[in-house]
Amino acid sequence: MIATFITYIIAATFALLWAYIAVPKLARLKSFGRILGSQAIPKWTVPILTWLIPLLEICAVCLLLFPETMLLGLYFSFGLMLIFTLYVSGIIFQIYDIYPSSSGALFKRMTWRKHLKVNIGLTCIALVGVLMEQFNLFRN
Numbered sequence: 001m002i003a004t005f006i007t008y009i010i011a012a013t014f015a016l017l018w019a020y021i022a023v024p025k026l027a028r029l030k031s032f033g034r035i036l037g038s039q040a041i042p043k044w045t046v047p048i049l050t051w052l053i054p055l056l057e058i059c060a061v062c063l064l065l066f067p068e069t070m071l072l073g074l075y076f077s078f079g080l081m082l083i084f085t086l087y088v089s090g091i092i093f094q095i096y097d098i099y100p101s102s103s104g105a106l107f108k109r110m111t112w113r114k115h116l117k118v119n120i121g122l123t124c125i126a127l128v129g130v131l132m133e134q135f136n137l138f139r140n
Contacts, residue, residue, distance in 0.1 A: 003132055007070070010129035014077040015064040017122070022057035029054075040091070056080060071133045078126035085119040092116055 025032040033050040041049065060080060063073030089095075092112050110118070 003136075007074075007129055007132045010125055010132075011064045011070050011074060014073070014122075014126065014129075015061045018057040018060045018064075018077070018080075022054040022061070025054040026058075071130070074126060074129040074133055078123065078130050081119060081123040081126050085116065085123050088112060088116045088119055 029050060032054070033046060036046045036049055036053075037043065056076075057080070060073055060076045063069040063076055065073075
């Protein structure tokens with residue numbers, strides 16, 4: 001019972017997080033596209049990612065809202081967090097030629113190192129949610 005509650009808290013946390021960061025992107029799509037254009041990504045991907053990133057985040061929200069799809073939403077959240085964490089790691093370890101600015105309102109005032117720590121923490125939390133839901137860990 002407690003494990004189910006914890007899994008629901010994790011799912012709700014990610015649903016709120018994805019909604020919080022996706023809605024402003026969709027509301028200001030041109031601005032988000034310009035921000036993406038300044039990132040360390042191939043320019044041809046900018047128009048695709050301008051739509052794809054917030055739509056994937058909204059998909060994650062939808063999946064996390066229903067018990068039947070929550071596990072898929074948790075996997076989705078883990079995957080998105082892992083990708084974003086790897087991207088921020090690349091920034092910190094100077095893998096890219098340019099040093100982009102942070103685009104998320106939540107992360108705008110954070111240093112890249114703090115951003116990485118938060119991302120690692122969220123990635124681990126998503127993984128815990130996946131494991132708890134997938135394998136019914138800690139359930140009686």
